[in-house]
Amino acid sequence: MDHLDTLEAESIFILREAYKKLGKLGMLWSIGKDSTVLLWLAKKAFFGHCPFPFIHVDTTYKIPEMIAYRDKVAKELNLDLIVHTNWEAIDAGMGPEQGRLVCCKALKTEGLQQVVKKYEFDGLIVGVRRDEEGSRSKERVFSERNKNDEWDYSNQPPELWDQFKTDFPKGNHIRVHPLLHWNEIDIWEYIKRENMPIIDLYFARDGKRYRSLGCAPCTGKIDSNATSVADIIEELKHTTVSERAGRAQDQEDSYAMQKLRKDGYM
Numbered sequence: 001m002d003h004l005d006t007l008e009a010e011s012i013f014i015l016r017e018a019y020k021k022l023g024k025l026g027m028l029w030s031i032g033k034d035s036t037v038l039l040w041l042a043k044k045a046f047f048g049h050c051p052f053p054f055i056h057v058d059t060t061y062k063i064p065e066m067i068a069y070r071d072k073v074a075k076e077l078n079l080d081l082i083v084h085t086n087w088e089a090i091d092a093g094m095g096p097e098q099g100r101l102v103c104c105k106a107l108k109t110e111g112l113q114q115v116v117k118k119y120e121f122d123g124l125i126v127g128v129r130r131d132e133e134g135s136r137s138k139e140r141v142f143s144e145r146n147k148n149d150e151w152d153y154s155n156q157p158p159e160l161w162d163q164f165k166t167d168f169p170k171g172n173h174i175r176v177h178p179l180l181h182w183n184e185i186d187i188w189e190y191i192k193r194e195n196m197p198i199i200d201l202y203f204a205r206d207g208k209r210y211r212s213l214g215c216a217p218c219t220g221k222i223d224s225n226a227t228s229v230a231d232i233i234e235e236l237k238h239t240t241v242s243e244r245a246g247r248a249q250d251q252e253d254s255y256a257m258q259k260l261r262k263d264g265y266m
Contacts, residue, residue, distance in 0.1 A: 123176055198229070
């Protein structure tokens with residue numbers, strides 16, 4: 001087995017372990033590269049059929065091409081897709097101009113909490129990676145949230161030799177992270193190997209491309225001439241710029257993601 005085979009096998013094991021040991025599950029699909037790889041792995045893990053719904057928390061501020069791609073893929077793959085928006089916050093005037101962290105909390109964190117409660121999910125499968133952002137490096141593969149969706153990042157159980165804690169108090173909410181040990185180049189090399197379809201916002205147009213996808217007002221492009229997956233892989237081997245350099249909420253506060261994720265952000 002090569003490096004990608006090992007990562008794939010580990011992720012499939014985690015997906016099957018979560019399905020066996022936890023209760024009602026949903027999988028977050030943000031339409032980006034990581035969650036699309038997670039979708040691909042889920043189909044492999046369950047022989048072409050995904051036994052849980054896919055969830056997109058739509059802030060109404062997403063890049064329009066992302067929504068078009070979401071609907072196209074969901075139809076082609078016949079996904080059980082839940083799209084949820086925190087309309088109460090939107091109707092009250094919530095948006096990026098209120099402050100990026102305030103907006104993310106209302107439209108993403110609270111929107112996600114509403115989905116969990118409405119559909120009574122015991123756990124969510126999420127495509128986060130440790131290398132992407134500092135607070136995610138503190139995560140575990142099976143990461144517990146309390147009844148209020150709060151994450152105690154200072155009190156995490158060890159996960160040695162792939163021995164995962166899967167017995168949690170009833171009512172607590174579990175995040176499952178099958179991609180935690182992957183890095184950005186792993187994701188793109190896997191996309192290349194599997195010849196996976198991916199949204200074309202990642203490819204350069206007029207010398208610019210998106211490296212990370214989010215809400216249109218808060219997500220910037222990077223300088224790039226990468227027009228293929230192979231070009232992106234080569235570019236990443238030499239870059240000194242962080243993956244989330246174009247995400248405005250990260251610039252607003254150096255601990256932005258940790259604060260958001262502590263309260264239940266994805």
